[in-house]
Amino acid sequence: MTDGRDELEAQFAQWRHYVRRRRELRSTDVEELEDHLRGSVDELVAAGLHADEAFLVAVKRMGSLDDLSREFAREHSERLWKQLVLTGGGDGPATGGRSRRDLLTMVLCAAGAAASIKAPGLFGLHLDQDEAFYVPNAALFALPWLAAFLALRRRASKPVVGVLVAMFALGAVAANAYPLSTESQSLVLTSIHLPIALWFAVGLAYVSDDPRSARRRMDFIRFTGEWFVYYVLIALGGGVLIAFTFGTFEAIGVSPEGFVSEWLLPCGAVAAVVVAGWLVEAKQSVVENIAPVLTRLFTPLFTAALLAFLVTLVLTGDGIDVEREVLILFDLLLVVVLGLLLYSTSARDPLAPPGLFDRLQLALVAAALAIDVVVLVEITGRITEYGTTPNKAAALGENVVLLVNLAWSAWLVLGLVRRRAPFAALERWQTSYLPVFAVWAWVVVLVFPPVFGHL
Known part of the structure; x- marks a missing residue:
């Protein structure tokens, strides 16, 4: 029975892998189609068909995948040529509204991350002087905002939101409650392991629409790899921006070192964590290749x-x-x-x-x-x-x-x-x-x- 279920899940995975290569279909469209396909398979299995037979019949009932893709393309034709545009003025009301809402949510969360890393300065803490505070707390400036973006996008339930808040609060306690000196081995270990622990909190936000699904956990693995690629690309672009900033301002006799080290670099680094997550969500088909x-x-x-x-x-x-x-x-x-x-x-x-x-x-x-x-x-x-x-x-x-x-x-x-x-x-x-x-x-x-x- 388990082998048959594994084979069926493998068929679903192959179907999903093929469908996701169609750029005219968004991830939400794929999930909707898969839910429909799974429902049809379940009905056929309940009627007495073997799992692999039920899968083939269900796919046939859905019609040719190419025809199905073309149907989606006709309904959302703007996607075919606006896929790399941040917001589409000609999108359908539902699609355009979702894109604009996600963009606004991302901007607010990225701004929140940038404000978070500057907030300790109000209490006399400085990046270049208080390493014992900033190093273990680094993940807490960015990852809660990325989790918030994903949870809002997934419309996470109140219990999931409660668990997320508790996990990040626990992380804040772990980073600040213990009297660790700058020479402490435990400080280094906390600085390395806390981001890992909190990244799994981000994973909970990512799978909050279906926390028990193995498929969604595998999607989170994909998200992690794609997020890393985007973040590196943003960091490389940020390096070019900083180089140009130094060159242009020093050409007129003004040194931007203070602005870059105190504002541009720290705020950009934490805000990019949220921006990279948004890019993965919005442009999955580009990075999946x-x-x-x-x-x-x-x-x-x-x-x-x-x-x-x-x-x-x-x-x-x-x-x-x-x-x-x-x-x-x-x-x-x-x-x-x-x-x-x-x-x-x-x-x-x-x-x-x-x-x-x-x-x-x-x-x-x-x-x-x-x-x-x-x-x-x-x-x-x-x-x-x-x-x-x-x-x-x-x-x-x-x-x-x-x-x-x-x-x-x-x-x-x-x-x-x-x-x-x-x-x-x-x-x-x-x-x-x-x-x-x-x-x-x-x-x-x-x-x-x-x-x-x-x-």
């Missing part, structure tokens, strides 16, 4: 780099230095590998036969798994010999969390390559494991400082 390309480009490169590292490690026989900077580097490396796996999973055609790229992924995950084991052995040995510190304890826990994910992912990818496991099993595992990362991040932020005496 970029992120999978980046994944396919970097997967073989990272695979080669990790395999080369393992070969060198074996030949030299040297151990891994487990100082703080090195631990952070290896954890980031494993997170990048996991990100490549997650995003390639979200972009893969679920019914496509296993190919060379799947084998590359298996090699990548296996190499990352081997490195994770080596790092765990080194950390455990150092803790046994010299005792534990917040950095080593956090690295140990993170590597264990990643080890479990990578180990089972490797097994599922191996099953996929050998045609013994469906792709849906890998997709379901990744979306189900996401809360584990969130829980661990909250543990580091809330539990580590008092346990280690705010060291």
